Structures are given as C-alpha cells and as structure tokens.
Amino acid sequence: MSEKKRFHFTGVCGTAMGAVAAAMKQRGYTITGSDTNVYPPMSDFLRNQGITITEGYRSENLPADADVIVIGNAISRGNPEAEAALDRKLLYMSLPEVLKEYFLRGKRNFVVSGTHGKTTTTSMLAWLLRNAGRDPGFLIGGLPKNLGQGAYFTSSEFNVLEGDEYDTAFFDKRSKFLHYLPECVVVNNIEFDHADIYNSIEEIKLTFKRLLNVVPRTGVAFVNGDEANCLEVAANAPCPVKTVGFGASCDHQILEVSYDRDGSSFTLDGERYTIQMTGEFNVRNAAMATVSGQFAGLTIAEIRAGLASFEGVARRQEVRGEVNGVRVIDDFAHHPTAIKLAVQSLRQRYNGGGRLWVLFEPRSNTTRRAVFQNELAEALALPDFAVVAAVPDLHKVPENDRLDPDKLAADIGRHGGHGRYVQTVDEIVSIVAAEARPGDTVAVLSNGGFGGIHGKLLESLKEGAPV
Numbered sequence: 001m002s003e004k005k006r007f008h009f010t011g012v013c014g015t016a017m018g019a020v021a022a023a024m025k026q027r028g029y030t031i032t033g034s035d036t037n038v039y040p041p042m043s044d045f046l047r048n049q050g051i052t053i054t055e056g057y058r059s060e061n062l063p064a065d066a067d068v069i070v071i072g073n074a075i076s077r078g079n080p081e082a083e084a085a086l087d088r089k090l091l092y093m094s095l096p097e098v099l100k101e102y103f104l105r106g107k108r109n110f111v112v113s114g115t116h117g118k119t120t121t122t123s124m125l126a127w128l129l130r131n132a133g134r135d136p137g138f139l140i141g142g143l144p145k146n147l148g149q150g151a152y153f154t155s156s157e158f159n160v161l162e163g164d165e166y167d168t169a170f171f172d173k174r175s176k177f178l179h180y181l182p183e184c185v186v187v188n189n190i191e192f193d194h195a196d197i198y199n200s201i202e203e204i205k206l207t208f209k210r211l212l213n214v215v216p217r218t219g220v221a222f223v224n225g226d227e228a229n230c231l232e233v234a235a236n237a238p239c240p241v242k243t244v245g246f247g248a249s250c251d252h253q254i255l256e257v258s259y260d261r262d263g264s265s266f267t268l269d270g271e272r273y274t275i276q277m278t279g280e281f282n283v284r285n286a287a288m289a290t291v292s293g294q295f296a297g298l299t300i301a302e303i304r305a306g307l308a309s310f311e312g313v314a315r316r317q318e319v320r321g322e323v324n325g326v327r328v329i330d331d332f333a334h335h336p337t338a339i340k341l342a343v344q345s346l347r348q349r350y351n352g353g354g355r356l357w358v359l360f361e362p363r364s365n366t367t368r369r370a371v372f373q374n375e376l377a378e379a380l381a382l383p384d385f386a387v388v389a390a391v392p393d394l395h396k397v398p399e400n401d402r403l404d405p406d407k408l409a410a411d412i413g414r415h416g417g418h419g420r421y422v423q424t425v426d427e428i429v430s431i432v433a434a435e436a437r438p439g440d441t442v443a444v445l446s447n448g449g450f451g452g453i454h455g456k457l458l459e460s461l462k463e464g465a466p467v
Contacts, residue, residue, distance in 0.1 A: 004067040004091075007098075009033035010081040011072025012053060013042045016139055017095055019151030021070075022049045024102065034061045034081065059084035067091065070098055076170050094169035096179035099161075103137065103153050104181045110292055111180045113163035113211060114188025114224070116338050117285045120277075121186060123147065123313050124289035126160040128306035132298050136160050142332075145311040158296065165207055167197055175207045183219040184295050185211060185239075186288045190229035193335055196365040201229070208233045215239035222291050224284070225250035244287050254287050259348040271300050275307050277317070279345025317345060317443075320454045323461035325354075325438025330454055333445045334364045336375035343382045346443055354439025355384040359428060359453065361446035362391050362403050369401050377408055381417030383443070387431070388412075389450070390423040425451035433460035 009021045012033025022045065025031045033046065034054040046053055054061045059080045062069060069085040069092040076082070085092045093101075112122040123144035129136040130147065136158035140150045153159075163177030163185070190208055192201045212221050217239060224230040225243025234241045242251040256267040263276045266283050268290055275286045286307055293303045312318070318330045327350075333342040339360070346356055360380060362368055367376065368391050380386035388405050397403075405421045412419025422428045432442055444454055 006030040006063060006065055006067045007032075007070055008062055008066045008068075008081075009070045009072070010057065010061075010079070010085075011035055011075050012046065012051070013037050013039075014072055014074065015042070015141075015150050017070070017072050018042045018046055019139070019149070019153070020095060020098060020103070021051060022046060023153040024098075025049050025051055027102075032061075032063055032066075034058075057081050059087075062088070062090070068093055068098075070095060071169055071171075073166070073169055073176075082170070092171070094172050094179075096168050096176045097172075099139070100179045100181060104159055104161075107137075107159050107181075108157050108183050108296070109159045109161060109181050110184045110186075110296065111161050111163035111177055111182040111211075112186040112188070112288070112292075113165065113177055113208065114186070115191040115193050115335065116341070117188040117281055117288075118162045118164070119332075120282065120313050120316055121188060121285040121288050122160055122162040124285060124307070124310050125186075125292050127310050128289060128293040128298060128303055129158055129160065129296060131306040131309060132302040134158055134296070134298075142316070143314040145314060146309070163211070165204065166194055173197075175211070177211050178207075178214065182211070182215050184292055185215050185219070185221045186292060187212075187221060187223040187230050187233065188284065188288060189224050189227050189337075190233060191335065191337055192371070193366050205229060205233050209237075212237040212239055212241075220295055222252075222288055222295075242291065244291055245284070252287065252291050254283060257283055261349055271304070273304055273307050275310060277310075277312055277345075278349040279317075279341060281341040282345065317342065317349075320444075321458045323458050326436045326440050326442060326461055328454055328458055328461075329441060329443040331443055331445050332447055334360075334362070334367050334447045336372050336379040339376070339379040339445060340382060342443065342445065343379070346441060350441050353441065354437060355441075357385045357387070357432060357436065357440060357442040358383040359387045359389065359432070359442065359444045359450075361389045361444075361448065361450045362405065362408075363446055363448045363450075368392070368394065368397050368403055370403055371401075373403060373408065374411065376403075377411035377415050377419075380408070380412045380419060381415035384418065385435075386412050386417055386419045387428050388419060388421045389425070389428060392448070425453050425456065429453060429456045429460050432457060433463075436461070 013035040038055040119142040126138040127146045135156040137153040138160045141162045165175040167173045220240045223234045226245035244252045265274045315332045320328045409419040409421035
C-alpha cells in the first residue's frame with residue numbers, strides 16, 4: 001500500500017471521510033474528492049487543507065492518475081464514480097479499509113461497540129486519554145464538546161474508534177468494526193437494530209462474535225455483564241473477557257450510584273467517580289470508559305479528572321434553551337430502549353420539576369418500519385405527553401413493513417400514556433407552545449434535524465411569553 005500516492009474520495013464531505021482525507025493530505029498524499037453535499041463547514045475545512053472538491057458525481061471526476069478510489073458508505077451501485085471505478089478496474093477501497101491500512105495498523109486501537117451509548121463512551125475514553133496527555137487519534141459519530149471535532153488522527157500509539165455494526169460499503173457487507181484491528185473492545189449492549197441490514201437479533205449477535213474473534217490474546221473485551229445477549233456473544237470468545245455492570249457477578253461492579261441535576265457519582269473497584277451527566281446508562285458508559293482507560297495505562301487520578309471534566313456530546317440531552325420556564329432538550333434517541341433510557345435520565349435530572357414532553361420523529365431505517373411498532377408505544381407511554389411526527393420518506397419502505405403512526409399514538413394511550421400523531425412540525429410547535437407550562441421539559445428525539453423544530457419551538461414560546 002505504501003507506494004499508493006493519489007487518492008480520490010467519493011463522498012468526501014462526510015464527517016469521517018473528510019477527516020481521513022485531510023489527515024492523508026497532511027501526511028503527503030495527493031487527495032481529491034467529490035460529493036453532492038458540498039457546503040460549510042466541511043467544504044471550507046477541506047479546501048483549507050488544499051483538497052480540490054468537485055460538486056456532484058461524474059465519471060470524469062476520477063483523476064486519470066488516481067491510485068485508489070475511496071468509496072463512502074453512502075455510495076451505491078449506479079453512482080457514476082462507483083461505476084467508473086468498476087469499469088476502469090481501478091483499485092477501490094472502503095473508508096474502514098483505508099483506516100486499517102494507513103492509520104490503525106501497529107497501533108493500540110480501542111473500539112467501542114453496542115446498540116446504544118457508543119458515541120458517548122467513545123468520546124469519554126478519547127477525552128480521558130487526551131486530558132491525560134496521550135494525544136489519541138479518534139473517530140466518533142458525533143461531536144464531543146471537549147474534543148471539538150468527531151475525527152482526528154495523530155502519531156500517538158492510541159486510537160479510539162466508535163465501532164459501528166453497520167455494513168462497510170456496497171461491495172463489503174461486513175460490519176465496519178471488523179476492520180479496526182482492536183486491542184480493546186467495549187460491548188455496551190446488543191439489541192435488534194438496523195432493520196435495513198439485519199433480519200434478526202441472531203445475525204447481529206453473529207457479527208459481534210466476529211468482532212471478539214479478532215481481539216488478540218493480549219487484548220481484552222469489556223462487556224455488559226447485566227445483559228444476556230452480551231454474555232452469550234462473549235461466552236466462547238478467544239480473547240480475555242471482563243464483565244462490567246451493576247450485578248454482583250460482574251468482574252467490575254458499579255456500586256453506590258447517586259444522581260442529582262448536576263450529574264452522577266458512582267463507585268467502581270473501590271474508587272469514587274463523578275460525571276456531569278445523569279442517567280443509569282451514562283454511569284454504565286463512564287464505567288466502561290474507566291476500565292478501558294485503566295487498560296490503556298491511565299492512573300485512577302487521571303481517569304477521575306477526565307470524567308469530572310467531560311462535558312458530553314452535542315445532541316445527547318443537550319439543553320437548547322429555556323423560555324418562560326419551559327426548557328427544550330435535544331436528544332438523539334430513536335431506538336425504543338434509548339427512548340426509555342432518555343426518559344429515565346430526564347426524570348432523574350429534573351425530578352420534582354414539571355411535566356415531561358417527548359416529541360419523536362421516527363426517522364431511522366428501523367423506526368420507519370413496523371418492527372418496533374409495539375416497543376415504541378411502550379417507551380413513548382413513559383413521559384407525560386408524547387407527540388409522534390410524520391414518518392419521513394415512508395415511500396422508501398415496503399407498504400406492508402411501514403410504521404403506522406396513527407396506531408402508535410393510539411397504542412401509547414393503551415399503555416397508559418398520552419400520545420398524539422401530529423404530521424407537521426409547525427402543528428407540533430403550535431400545540432406544545434400553547435399547552436406547555438413553566439417547569440415543563442420538552443425533549444426532542446430524532447436522529448435528524450426534525451425540520452428545525454428546536455429553534456421554532458423556542459421562538460414560539462418566546463412569542464407567547466407574558467410581557
């Protein structure tokens with residue numbers, strides 16, 4: 001691979017693609033790229049690195065002298081550049097393959113996996129290492145507030161990567177995390193998700209077993225000791241396995257947890273730690289980051305200082321504003337379990353406060369489908385009020401496999417909650433602004449932009465506030 005000098009990135013403006021392209025440019029490679037979504041800040045960042053970007057996909061974008069075409073995960077057959085690479089029999093690679101060959105080989109790679117909590121746990125661990133002066137590289141599917149960016153590569157011996165079980169590329173249907181050469185793996189939890197990729201929980205467990213199969217004997221897998229799927233996956237792993245959780249049988253047991261509005265504290269292996277976040281799931285995330293940090297060689301004092309100063313991740317229970325006593329929270333939760341955990345955390349954070357509203361956009365590939373029709377109803381019955389928005393791009397889901405939002409709203413009521421299906425963002429804003437009271441918390445749950453509902457709601461609350 002070392003003789004390859006000229007790379008073209010198809011889909012260069014994705015967060016990870018752009019970061020890797022820039023890092024390779026800094027290492028002396030000749031880099032070009034193309035994308036349909038060429039806009040700041042990524043376009044400015046890449047151009048400031050001296051990378052030529054072409055807007056739109058065309059076969060002629062591929063340089064005649066390109067050694068490697070890096071094809072992003074969002075690119076499918078029919079894309080003119082993908083077709084040209086195949087027609088010209090060029091060397092093409094996925095982003096995880098490029099990471100493996102040019103950034104991860106020979107390094108100490110810490111891979112954080114699981115259905116929930118990957119982004120927060122990866123961000124915590126990367127911050128623990130950076131705060132302790134270890135200067136890790138990292139690849140994170142979110143924006144950690146302490147780190148300022150989601151991807152960054154260094155000459156350090158450490159890399160911390162969010163290990164996604166999603167497939168790698170149109171030509172490689174293995175999970176991305178199988179390319180990451182892990183020395184240490186975290187398995188936070190394992191549930192059914194990604195219904196567009198997997199047909200069953202058994203298929204998902206199989207890919208996690210394959211992940212543990214590539215952890216060396218000198219490495220370790222830290223798994224959730226309280227969850228049956230994790231224990232099953234780890235049962236016959238060829239690498240060392242340590243369990244982490246609340247149960248008495250866990251190798252690293254979480255004890256003496258306390259919550260308040262400013263954060264959480266817990267004891268692990270006889271040491272006390274504090275984080276600036278609430279919720280049982282954030283304590284689990286912190287425990288996983290703690291044991292991983294110890295495996296990396298950090299001292300207890302370094303870990304304690306790192307956890308205490310970790311500010312969280314954008315869009316993870318992020319307060320977007322408060323108007324007339326009504327606070328608006330942005331959160332990424334979209335899986336039924338994540339919704340339940342988000343509600344639990346918000347109750348713990350604002351206990352004794354007003355009512356809890358959840359505004360839910362069923363936007364992910366899984367929640368647009370009927371697979372979680374019942375589970376979503378159970379989760380959305382937990383807040384005081386739940387509003388279900390229209391399902392985006394429903395035409396892309398087979399008719400007999402679509403989520404039924406009318407039925408979802410009705411089922412929320414049958415589970416003891418108060419649910420409404422409201423199709424447009426403006427209607428939702430109007431309803432909440434009219435009915436919310438001082439002390440209420442409004443949590444917006446979506447893995448997308450939800451039509452800018454956060455700002456619209458804050459503005460509407462402001463307009464309706466008494467003078």
